[in-house]
Amino acid sequence: MSAKAELASPHSEQRALAISKWGNLFMAAAGVLAAWLSNSTAVLMDGLFSLIGFSSAILGARISARLAHAPDRFRPIGYAADEAIYQTFRALSLLGLILFAFFGAVIKIADYAQGGEVTPLNYATLYVYFPVVSAVCFGLALTHLAAWRKSGRTSAMLRMEAKASAFDGVMTLAAGAGLAVFPFLAGTSLGWISPIGDSIVVIVLCSMAVGRYYSDFTEGVGELAGASAAPEKVRRAKIDALQVIHEFGGKLIDFSVIKLGRTAYVQVYLDPERPITADLVDDLTRKLDAVISQSAGNAISTVLISRHGRNFGRTSD
Numbered sequence: 001m002s003a004k005a006e007l008a009s010p011h012s013e014q015r016a017l018a019i020s021k022w023g024n025l026f027m028a029a030a031g032v033l034a035a036w037l038s039n040s041t042a043v044l045m046d047g048l049f050s051l052i053g054f055s056s057a058i059l060g061a062r063i064s065a066r067l068a069h070a071p072d073r074f075r076p077i078g079y080a081a082d083e084a085i086y087q088t089f090r091a092l093s094l095l096g097l098i099l100f101a102f103f104g105a106v107i108k109i110a111d112y113a114q115g116g117e118v119t120p121l122n123y124a125t126l127y128v129y130f131p132v133v134s135a136v137c138f139g140l141a142l143t144h145l146a147a148w149r150k151s152g153r154t155s156a157m158l159r160m161e162a163k164a165s166a167f168d169g170v171m172t173l174a175a176g177a178g179l180a181v182f183p184f185l186a187g188t189s190l191g192w193i194s195p196i197g198d199s200i201v202v203i204v205l206c207s208m209a210v211g212r213y214y215s216d217f218t219e220g221v222g223e224l225a226g227a228s229a230a231p232e233k234v235r236r237a238k239i240d241a242l243q244v245i246h247e248f249g250g251k252l253i254d255f256s257v258i259k260l261g262r263t264a265y266v267q268v269y270l271d272p273e274r275p276i277t278a279d280l281v282d283d284l285t286r287k288l289d290a291v292i293s294q295s296a297g298n299a300i301s302t303v304l305i306s307r308h309g310r311n312f313g314r315t316s317d
Contacts, residue, residue, distance in 0.1 A: 013155055016147035017061045020161055023140045024053035027133050034129040038122040041108070042175045042201045043129060045101045049168060050133075052097065053161075056090045060157045067261070078300070081224065083156050083261025088220030090160070094213045102206040105199040118195040123183065130176030137169030154262040154297040160216060167212055174208070175201055229259040229296075236295040241268055244287045249274065254309025257296065264296040269306045281305070 031047015034040070063082045071078040112118050144162035148155055182197030193200065228234060234257045245252050245268075254269035268288060285303050292299035 012147040012150040013064045013158055014061055016144050016158060016161070017057050017064060019143050020140055020165075021054055021057035021061070023136055024050045024057060027136055028054055030129060030133060034125050038125040038129070039119045040121055040126065040179065040198050041101070041105065042179060042198050042205065043126065045097070045202060045205070046133065046168075046172055046175060048097055048101075049094065049171075052090070052093050053164070053168075056086070056093075056161075060086055060161070064155075064157065077265070078263070080260040080263035080265075080298075084220050084223040086157060086220075087160055087216055087261075088224060091213045091217035091220060095210065095217060098206045098210050098213065101202050105202040105206070108199045109196050109203075112196050112199075120195070121179070121198060123179075126176065126179055130172055134169045134172040134176070137165050137172055141165035141169060151262075152297070156261050167209075171205055171209060175205055178204065223258075223260050226258055229257040229264060233257060233259065233264070233296055237264065237266060237292050237299070240291045240295055241266070241288055241301075244284065244291050245270065248272075248280075248284050248287075253306055256310065262297055264292065264299045266292055266296070266299055266301040267310070268301060268303050269309045270303055271307050272305060276305075 027050035028047050031043055031050055035044035035047060063079075063086050066079045066082060069075075069079050108118070141162050144158050144165060148158035148162055151158060153159075178201040179197060182194045182200075185191050185194045185197075229237075234255075237257050238252075238255050241255060242252060250270050250272040252268065253271050254267075256267045258265045258267075266288065270284075281303050285301050288301040288303070289299050292301060
């Protein structure tokens with residue numbers, strides 16, 4: 001990552017998260033108001049999604065400000081894990097909302113099947129709500145995407161928020177299109193499902209969203225568990241490391257990369273094949289950080305002098 005990107009990242013990220021905060025607050029308020037006026041559970045769900053986005057933007061701004069802090073006695077390896085925690089719990093909150101909305105819709109449909117009353121929707125409110133909110137979602141997605149590029153494409157928070165905003169925009173449009181269809185079914189052979197159209201849309205939207213947020217959740221948990229980075233990232237980082245080691249001398253015994261938020265923690269197990277000083281190890285570490293950061297984002301390398309690697313010859317991995 002270039003020095004220019006490093007300087008641009010905090011300001012661009014904070015600005016994008018501030019815009020996200022107020023944009024999501026507007027959509028949350030609009031969703032709750034529109035749900036009350038229209039009697040739509042789908043709209044209420046959309047508004048609650050935005051409320052989680054508002055809370056996430058506040059938390060994300062605080063995390064962004066802390067990520068620049070150097071390791072200290074409280075956090076010996078730094079604050080990169082905060083970004084993975086953010087991703088994990090944001091996704092978990094959304095999954096909880098999805099499950100709540102899904103089972104609520106199922107209960108409403110079951111109640112209707114047993115002869116229960118269903119409050120009709122006020123479509124006039126919906127015709128205003130869906131175009132406005134979807135436009136805000138796509139605007140936020142573009143804002144996050146631009147800030148992510150300025151950050152050197154390293155901010156996991158901005159990448160997640162850009163994808164989430166775009167996905168929310170698509171979901172909002174899909175909900176609007178789905179609800180718009182049901183009034184036209186009245187008087188047809190499918191007219192019996194028209195009163196529960198709102199619940200059907202909620203179930204469809206939940207089914208579409210659950211995979212998306214489950215993927216974010218498992219990715220965050222994997223980072224917190226210390227799982228290896230993606231094979232392609234490990235391969236590129238190893239190629240970069242070998243170039244530096246070739247100039248330094250010695251034999252690369254083992255190599256690992258753990259992604260944690262926007263930071264890549266690189267462990268290099270090296271047999272120098274000669275006596276070396278601590279100053280030489282420090283110089284090698286600085287060079288590895290600089291070179292690997294060009295392909296893996298913000299890299300923090302640790303050079304371990306070893307003849308066996310991470311498992312000391314006990315396994316072949």
